[in-house]
Amino acid sequence: MIESHMTRRSAVGRLTWAALAAMTASVRAPAASAPVPDVRTASTAALFRSLFPHDRLSQVFYTRIAAAYVAELGRTPGALEQLDQGLGKLDASHIAPFLALPAVIQKSLVEQNIHLSFLAAALMRAPELLYRDPEVWAMIGYQGSSIEYGGYKNRGFDDIDWLPQAGAIT
Amino acid sequence: MTRFSLEDESVFVVIGSGAAGGTLSNELARKGHKVVCLEAGPRLTLSDIVNDEAVMFDKLTWLDKRMATGKPNPQFPVWGCKTVGGTTMHWTGACPRLEPTEMRARSTYGELRDTTLVDWPITPEELAPWYDKAEIRMGVTGKHGMPFLPAGNNFKVLAAGARKCGYIDIDTHNMAINSISRDGRPPCQQLGFCTSGCAISAKWSTLYTEIPQAEKTGHFELRPESMATSISLSEAGRVNGVTYLSGGKTHTQKATGVAVAGNVVETTRLLLNTRSARFPHGLANNSGLVGRNYMRHFTIQVIGVMPGKVHFNRQTHLAGVVRDERPHRPERGFVGGFLISTVPFSPEILAKHLLPGGWGRDLTSVLDKYDQLAGLLMTGEDPPQLSNAITLHDTERDANGLPVPVVHYEDHPNTMAMKTYAWKQGRKIYEALGAEQVIEMGDDIPATHNMGTARMGHDPKASVCNPFGQTHDVDNLFISDGSLFPTSGGCNPTLTIVALVLRQAEHINGRIHTGRL
Numbered sequence: 088m089i090e091s092h093m094t095r096r097s098a099v100g101r102l103t104w105a106a107l108a109a110m111t112a113s114v115r116a117p118a119a120s121a122p123v124p125d126v127r128t129a130s131t132a133a134l135f136r137s138l139f140p141h142d143r144l145s146q147v148f149y150t151r152i153a154a155a156y157v158a159e160l161g162r163t164p165g166a167l168e169q170l171d172q173g174l175g176k177l178d179a180s181h182i183a184p185f186l187a188l189p190a191v192i193q194k195s196l197v198e199q200n201i202h203l204s205f206l207a208a209a210l211m212r213a214p215e216l217l218y219r220d221p222e223v224w225a226m227i228g229y230q231g232s233s234i235e236y237g238g239y240k241n242r243g244f245d246d247i248d249w250l251p252q253a254g255a256i257t
Numbered sequence: 258m259t260r261f262s263l264e265d266e267s268v269f270v271v272i273g274s275g276a277a278g279g280t281l282s283n284e285l286a287r288k289g290h291k292v293v294c295l296e297a298g299p300r301l302t303l304s305d306i307v308n309d310e311a312v313m314f315d316k317l318t319w320l321d322k323r324m325a326t327g328k329p330n331p332q333f334p335v336w337g338c339k340t341v342g343g344t345t346m347h348w349t350g351a352c353p354r355l356e357p358t359e360m361r362a363r364s365t366y367g368e369l370r371d372t373t374l375v376d377w378p379i380t381p382e383e384l385a386p387w388y389d390k391a392e393i394r395m396g397v398t399g400k401h402g403m404p405f406l407p408a409g410n411n412f413k414v415l416a417a418g419a420r421k422c423g424y425i426d427i428d429t430h431n432m433a434i435n436s437i438s439r440d441g442r443p444p445c446q447q448l449g450f451c452t453s454g455c456a457i458s459a460k461w462s463t464l465y466t467e468i469p470q471a472e473k474t475g476h477f478e479l480r481p482e483s484m485a486t487s488i489s490l491s492e493a494g495r496v497n498g499v500t501y502l503s504g505g506k507t508h509t510q511k512a513t514g515v516a517v518a519g520n521v522v523e524t525t526r527l528l529l530n531t532r533s534a535r536f537p538h539g540l541a542n543n544s545g546l547v548g549r550n551y552m553r554h555f556t557i558q559v560i561g562v563m564p565g566k567v568h569f570n571r572q573t574h575l576a577g578v579v580r581d582e583r584p585h586r587p588e589r590g591f592v593g594g595f596l597i598s599t600v601p602f603s604p605e606i607l608a609k610h611l612l613p614g615g616w617g618r619d620l621t622s623v624l625d626k627y628d629q630l631a632g633l634l635m636t637g638e639d640p641p642q643l644s645n646a647i648t649l650h651d652t653e654r655d656a657n658g659l660p661v662p663v664v665h666y667e668d669h670p671n672t673m674a675m676k677t678y679a680w681k682q683g684r685k686i687y688e689a690l691g692a693e694q695v696i697e698m699g700d701d702i703p704a705t706h707n708m709g710t711a712r713m714g715h716d717p718k719a720s721v722c723n724p725f726g727q728t729h730d731v732d733n734l735f736i737s738d739g740s741l742f743p744t745s746g747g748c749n750p751t752l753t754i755v756a757l758v759l760r761q762a763e764h765i766n767g768r769i770h771t772g773r774l
Binding site for chain 2: 228233
């Protein structure tokens with residue numbers, strides 16, 4: 088259905104995307120000290136948010152991760168072309184570019200295209216970029232390396248206080 | 258530093274420096290024999306070990322090309338290590354013994370369709386004193402006066418839920434991780450990075466125990482970054498040298514005897530890749546069983562989103578066990594049993610494996626509650642099947658020009674029945690404590706327990722090695738790793754490997770002293 092209206096895609100010019108991207112970025116991240124991302128990065132950021140949505144993470148964060156991903160792909164011949172083609176498919180709805188769509192429609196577009204290799208590649212790499220990031224760790228309560236603090240032996244490895252008989256268990 | 262000449266024919270060559278190779282090397286060197294240990298990977302120091310899973314994965318893991326058919330990941334079927342210390346670098350330290358009923362699997366379980374179930378050719382009574390020696394050597398907690406490790410949060414959740422489910426055989430597990438200072442190594446500091454190498458050496462690894470001890474004897478030489486490629490045979494049909502790649506060159510070390518301890522995939526590859534007129538199908542493979550009966554325990558997990566904070570990443574990974582499902586109770590619908598242990602995962606590993614291929618809010622809503630997660634791991638017996646096998650690819654070659662190993666594995670119906678039951682029981686443990694959500698994680702982390710491909714037995718037609726790990730076909734060739742296991746039992750294999758190797762070392766020592774090696 089959505090994919091059959093490919094003709095609308097051509098009506099949405101690259102400049103329009105850039106404007107939308109800038110708008111979306113500035114709306115979602117009012118403290119927009121970060122530079123305005125290019126269309127490719129902005130669309131990738133929207134894709135990453137759709138794949139791994141965390142309400143507590145800002146658009147600036149997703150854009151930073153997307154920029155790192157795009158930079159990585161730039162070092163592999165043909166990889167950016169594959170990404171662009173894939174993003175093109177996501178943009179092929181008759182409604183609006185992917186990055187400007189409501190989350191529920193973005194999700195449905197990702198579902199329809201999940202078999203594409205650019206999405207498989209993103210599903211492999213994006214979790215590494217996202218969940219190795221200290222900003223995400225701070226959000227979800229993971230601290231990373233502990234050896235410099237002497238581990239958790241004296242820092243609460245056994246501090247659970249809500250279990251029925253926590254004190255009785257040894 | 259002791260150095261042996263390549264021409265020294267009195268040297269005993271051990272291939273691999275992990276639980277089997279490192280321990281065997283040390284034991285033989287202590288008995289006064291000259292030992293050269295060839296290790297494919299580099300020698301790290303403690304300062305190379307950092308609390309970063311991704312960095313340590315790259316430093317420790319065997320990443321040479323492998324292939325697979327059937328169930329395993331086709332690019333990465335087996336998670337092993339290529340480093341001095343082998344898999345004792347990334348192991349969790351869990352040291353359960355095989356149950357006597359497991360060592361008599363065929364007698365206990367009866368006939369199981371499409372399997373090659375057998376009884377071990379060693380009795381539990383014969384192995385018991387070697388288990389004692391291994392536990393004392395490794396400092397296993399809860400044994401021989403070594404205190405248990407303290408109870409961490411993830412264990413407390415497991416224990417409380419398990420008790421509500423009626424389980425009673427529960428403690429912080431028998432672990433080769435120091436609970437007190439011992440053997441010149443400090444007690445566990447609860448770093449929470451057990452599988453990335455223990456940065457303080459509280460966890461037993463041959464890198465900083467067996468290997469340096471062997472070096473102190475003056476009878477031992479470790480050659481890291483030395484990849485064994487073939488074993489040479491004399492006219493009389495005895496092994497007399499090992500050829501290996503090091504520094505881009507080929508070398509051959511002469512030998513009086515050889516023990517192969519490369520972990521199952523590499524041990525199989527070395528034997529199958531050593532072909533001669535006498536052994537056209539691979540060294541010591543007259544039985545045709547080298548590489549066959551490949552076993553790997555299933556490892557499945559259950560994650561609970563608990564009603565309060567757990568911080569499951571902040572404790573010794575596997576210091577927590579429930580043993581009540583281990584015994585053989587066929588009324589559950591399968592033979593054999595499984596262990597339930599604690600396990601944590603980093604955010605990245607959860608993101609990739611919680612819901613394989615998963616994305617969206619189903620996944621991120623769980624990750625958002627990372628500090629409320631509790632995790633348990635279930636490891637169960639895998640019956641031997643002739644069709645599960647490691648072979649060499651006809652044409653594919655790796656960067657060293659060696660044939661690429663192909664791992665073929667499929668679950669037996671017994672394994673599937675056990676997993677289904679295990680997931681249900683694991684789920685109950687967290688539900689009993691009011692978990693907000695419980696997620697069953699699939700068997701999709703690559704195998705770390707590898708067994709069975711050079712099985713021990715009395716009959717040379719039905720086994721590769723005798724009960725001492727000596728090959729039936731070649732008198733002075735030994736296999737020392739998990740390849741020897743005739744059946745897998747329902748628990749982590751390392752302690753059993755060390756016990757078997759200590760027993761094997763005494764056997765080799767006796768043969769040398771009586772002039773038979």
